[in-house]
Amino acid sequence: MSLEYALINDTSWQNQADWQTPDTPFMSFAFWQALADTGAIGEQAGWLPIFILVHRVADYADSGDSNDKEDSNDKEDSNGNAIDGIEGSALHPVAVLPVFIKGHHRGEFVFDHAWAEAYARYGIDYYPRLVSSVPYTPITGQRLWLATGETLNEDIIKTAIAGVDDIAQQVGASSWHGLFVTPELASVATAALPTDIDIEQTLAAQDNGLEPTEIEMPILERQGCQFLWQNKDLLQDSQPFADFDAFLMTLKAKKRKTIRAERRKVAEQNISCQRKCGADITDADWKAFYHCYVMTYAVRGQQPYLTIDFFMALAQSMPEHLMLAQALNDNGEIIASSLFLYDNADSDNGDVDENATLYGRYWGALGEYDSLHFELCYYQGIEFAIEQGLTYFDPGTQGEHKLIRGFIPTTTHSLHRIYDPRFVPAIADFCRKDREHMAQYRQQAFEALPFNADNMPEFDTNH
Numbered sequence: 001m002s003l004e005y006a007l008i009n010d011t012s013w014q015n016q017a018d019w020q021t022p023d024t025p026f027m028s029f030a031f032w033q034a035l036a037d038t039g040a041i042g043e044q045a046g047w048l049p050i051f052i053l054v055h056r057v058a059d060y061a062d063s064g065d066s067n068d069k070e071d072s073n074d075k076e077d078s079n080g081n082a083i084d085g086i087e088g089s090a091l092h093p094v095a096v097l098p099v100f101i102k103g104h105h106r107g108e109f110v111f112d113h114a115w116a117e118a119y120a121r122y123g124i125d126y127y128p129r130l131v132s133s134v135p136y137t138p139i140t141g142q143r144l145w146l147a148t149g150e151t152l153n154e155d156i157i158k159t160a161i162a163g164v165d166d167i168a169q170q171v172g173a174s175s176w177h178g179l180f181v182t183p184e185l186a187s188v189a190t191a192a193l194p195t196d197i198d199i200e201q202t203l204a205a206q207d208n209g210l211e212p213t214e215i216e217m218p219i220l221e222r223q224g225c226q227f228l229w230q231n232k233d234l235l236q237d238s239q240p241f242a243d244f245d246a247f248l249m250t251l252k253a254k255k256r257k258t259i260r261a262e263r264r265k266v267a268e269q270n271i272s273c274q275r276k277c278g279a280d281i282t283d284a285d286w287k288a289f290y291h292c293y294v295m296t297y298a299v300r301g302q303q304p305y306l307t308i309d310f311f312m313a314l315a316q317s318m319p320e321h322l323m324l325a326q327a328l329n330d331n332g333e334i335i336a337s338s339l340f341l342y343d344n345a346d347s348d349n350g351d352v353d354e355n356a357t358l359y360g361r362y363w364g365a366l367g368e369y370d371s372l373h374f375e376l377c378y379y380q381g382i383e384f385a386i387e388q389g390l391t392y393f394d395p396g397t398q399g400e401h402k403l404i405r406g407f408i409p410t411t412t413h414s415l416h417r418i419y420d421p422r423f424v425p426a427i428a429d430f431c432r433k434d435r436e437h438m439a440q441y442r443q444q445a446f447e448a449l450p451f452n453a454d455n456m457p458e459f460d461t462n463h
Contacts (some may be wrong), residue, residue, distance in 0.1 A: 001326050002056070002057055002158065003054055003055070003056055003057075003094060003155050003156065003159040004054075004055060004057055005052050005053060005054050005055070005159050005160065005163035005166075005368045006052075006053045006055065007050055007051070007052060007053075007166065007167065008050070008051045008052075008053055009049075009050060009051075009162060009326055010051075010089070011029075011032075011033075011051070013051060013053050013093065013096055014029055016053075016091075016093050017024070017093035017147040017148070018147065018148040019145050019147055020145070020146045020147070020148055020150070022141070022142055022145065023141050023142050023182070023339075023355070024141040024142070024343065024357070024359070025137055025318060025341045025342075025343065025359070026074070026134045026137050026141060026341070026359075027134065027141055027142055027143075027145065028188075028318060028321075030136075030317035030318045031314070031318065032098075032222065032283035032312070033095065033310060033313070033317065034310050034313035034314050034317060035135060035281040035310065037050075037309075037313060038306070038307050038309045038313060039307070040135060040136070040305065040306055040310055041100070041135055046072040046104050046106070047102060047135050047380070048100060048101040048102070049098055049099070049100055050098075050099050050100075050101065050167055051054060051096050051097070051098055051099070052092075052096065052097040052099060052160050052163035052164065052167075053093060053095075053096050054094045054095040054096070054097070054144075054156055054159045054160055054163070055091045055092055055093050055094055056091075056092040056093075056094050057091060057092075058092065058384065062397040063453060067221050068246055070091075077231060080281060082203060091444070092147075094146070094147055094150050094156060095144045095145060095146050095152075095156050095160065095163070096144060096145045097132055097143065097144045097160040097163065098115070098132055099130050099131070099132050099163075099164060099167055099176070100130065100131045100132070100133075100135070101128050101130060101167070101171055101173070102127075102128060102129055102130070102131050103127045103128050103129075103414065104127075104168060105157075106305070107135050107136040107305055108131060108133060108177075108179055109138035109179070109180075109397050110138075110177065110179045110180070110222065110224065110414045112129075112175070112416070112431075114178065115175070115310060115418075115427060115430075116383060117425075118408050118423065118426070119174065119420075119423070124174075125174070126174045126175070127174065128171055128172065128173050128174075129173055129174050129175050129176070129177065130164060130168055130171075130173045130175065130176040130177065130247055131177045131178075131179065132164075132176070132177070132178040132179070133177075133178070133179035133180060134180075136305045136306065137180075137361070138179075138180055138226070138397040139180060139359055139394060139396075140180045140182060140226075140394075140412055140413070141180065141182060142185070143178055143179075143180075143182075143185060143445060143454055144160065144185075146303075147424075152184060152185065152188055153348050154188055154191060154192035155192075155195070155382075155385065155429035157185075157188050157189050157192045158193070159429075161189075161192075161193065161219070161417070164417065165217075165417075165419075166284070168417075168419050173416050173419065174418070174419060174420065175416060175417060175419060176317075176416065176417040176419075177414065177415070177416050178233045178399075178414060178415035178416070179414045180412055180413070180414065181413050181414060181415055182413070183411070183413060185413075185415075186221055186413035186415060188220060188407050188413075189219050189221075190221055191219060192218070192219075193219040193267070194216045194217070194218040195218050195219060195220065195221065196218060196220050196221075196428035196429070196431050196432045198216070198218060198220055198430075199424065199425055199428040200210050200428070200432070201430075215247060216307060216344075217371060217417065217419070217421070217424070218227070218417075218424065218428060219415055219416070219417055220415070220416040220417070220418070220427065220431045221413060221414070221415055221416075221431060221435065222413075222414045222415075222416065222434055222435065223411050223412065223413055223414075223434070223435045223438045223439070224411070224412040224413075224414070224438060225409050225410065225412065225438055225441055225442050225445065226394070226396075226397055226398075226406035226409075226410055226412050227395065227399065227403055227408060227409055227410065228392055228393070228394055228407060228408050228410040229381075229382060229392065229393035229394075229395070229407045229408070230391065230392060230405060230457070231385055231386060231389075231390060231391050231392065231393070232391070232457075233247075233250065233455075234250070234454065234455045234456075234457065235250070235454055235455060240386065240389055240391075241386050242386075243383075243386060244379070244382060244383050244386065247382060247386070247406065248260070250406070250451055250452065250454075250455035251406060251450045251451060251452065251455075252450050252451070252452050255404065255405075255406075255435060255450035258404075259379070259405065262371040262374050262375065262379075263371070263375060263379060265370045265371040266327075266369070266370070266371055266372055266375045266423060269369055269370065269372075270329060270330035271327050271328065271330075271335070271369060272327070273325060273326065273327050273328070273371065273375060273380055274325070274326050274328070275323060275324065275325050275326075276323070276324045276326070277319075277322065277323045277324075278320055278322055281315060281317050281319075281322065281324050283312075283327070285324060285334075285337075286308065286311055286312055287308070288326075288334040288337060289311070289324060289334075289337035289339060289362075289364075290308040290311060290327075291364075291366070292334070292335075292336055292337040292363070292364030293306075293337070293339075293362050293364040294364065295364045295365065295366060296363065296364040300433060306362075311339070311362075320344065321341045321342055321343070321344075322339065322340070322341060322342075323339075323340040323341075323342060323358075323384055324337060324338070324339050324340075325337065325338045325340070325376050325380040325381070326376075327338075327365070327369070327372055327376055327385075328376070329349045335365060335366050335367065335369070336363075336364065336365035336366065336369065336372055336376055337363070337365075338360065338362070338363040338377050338380065338381075339361055339362040339363070340358055340359060340361060340381060340384070341358075341359045341361060342356070342357065342358040342359065342384075342388065342390060343355075343356040343357050343358075343390065344356065344384075344447055345388055345389045345390055345395070353391075354391055354394065356388075356389070356390045356391050357391065357392040357393065357394055358376075358381055358384060358385045358388070358390050358392070358393040359382050359394050359396075360377055360393070360394065360395040360396050361396065363376065363377050374401075374405070377395060378395060378402070378405055378407075381393050381395065381412060382406075387393075392406075395407060400445070400448075403445055403448055403449065403450075404448070404450050405450070406449075406450060406451070408446070408449065408457060409441075409445040409446050409449075411438075411442065413438075416431065443459065445458045
């Protein structure tokens with residue numbers, strides 16, 4: 001059975017198969033519905049979505065089910081057209097890749113402004129461009145929804161990318177960018193398609209006088225660095241920490257002293273902190289949180305990407321994934337808030353999820369308070385991860401200040417496709433050199449970790 005793709009403008013595909021539980025809450029249908037319902041994505045937001053449905057096509061005779069023909073006729077796109085377009089065949093959904101048509105770079109966190117400037121210098125429009133990501137969310141995760149029973153492979157990737165290329169041709173896009181993809185997806189994609197290494201070898205062969213050959217359109221990989229806390233006590237066979245003090249004991253004495261001093265400074269300002277989860281977060285809490293969240297943007301003269309309706313929608317549709325940390329002054333008034341999402345520590349089959357993660361996402365304060373950001377965004381998160389038995393804590397993008405607090409440098413991956421062959425060699429060379437630079441940066445960051453000798457994790461050149 002061969003794989004084909006269909007381009008769909010709505011989410012009707014969600015009802016055409018049973019879908020695997022995504023690896024993070026940010027790829028849940030509930031999260032994406034909240035984005036759509038509150039205008040965070042859509043044409044006005046500059047995030048116009050198209051969904052590439054990868055499906056398997058089989059002859060009715062091969063499917064063994066006479067009802068397949070009737071079922072296939074019910075599968076239509078948003079225009080009411082049969083999306084498989086193949087008479088005498090049955091459609092079996094395999095995977096879906098979301099693609100956004102964008103005329104800007106906002107809310108992405110992997111920057112290609114230099115590429116846009118290069119296009120502009122030659123009088124070529126870099127926009128629109130295509131992006132596959134979770135909007136406004138620099139969190140590594142799956143970028144395809146997979147049907148139950150399916151496993152990511154090269155055929156799925158090739159078919160999905162063929163769909164991307166189709167969209168690019170239709171809208172005149174300069175490029176496609178798959179952001180914060182998993183290492184698995186990056187590995188499968190770079191195995192399935194030509195890469196910058198192939199470009200380099202082709203150009204070298206031409207420089208040596210060999211017959212020029214056409215450069216096949218590659219997939220280009222960039223790598224970045226974020227910082228991830230791990231709930232693993234190396235002195236206890238990598239068992240979870242018993243409490244926050246057990247974590248502190250893995251750090252060098254000077255770093256332990258610094259963190260304890262920061263936490264004391266918060267208390268000395270008569271600030272107390274508390275955490276609430278799910279249904280315990282009240283409407284008043286949400287309003288106070290949003291007031292704080294807006295202030296993060298207001299101090300920079302900006303409007304927030306997300307509305308209070310978005311957060312209220314999350315509260316209604318996925319409360320089991322929400323934790324709100326609050327800071328209160330001595331009058332009991334909320335002066336700062338930090339919202340986290342988290343995985344369930346127990347998997348669907350009842351086993352412990354070894355990759356269960358806490359995600360630090362949204363923060364704000366009504367004023368300047370010494371060390372409060374560290375307390376509410378990092379230390380409260382670490383305590384919660386330990387209490388819940390979560391293995392990892394991803395506090396978000398950027399910041400060596402995370403490094404000295406025990407967050408380990410970790411590789412992030414993004415994939416890129418450039419449609420003007422004149423720019424491919426230069427951008428391919430940029431991506432290769434960028435990976436080399438980021439590998440050196442991660443090594444240097446790793447060497448600056450604050451752990452004592454007995455608790456220093458091993459450096460992984462791939463992660």
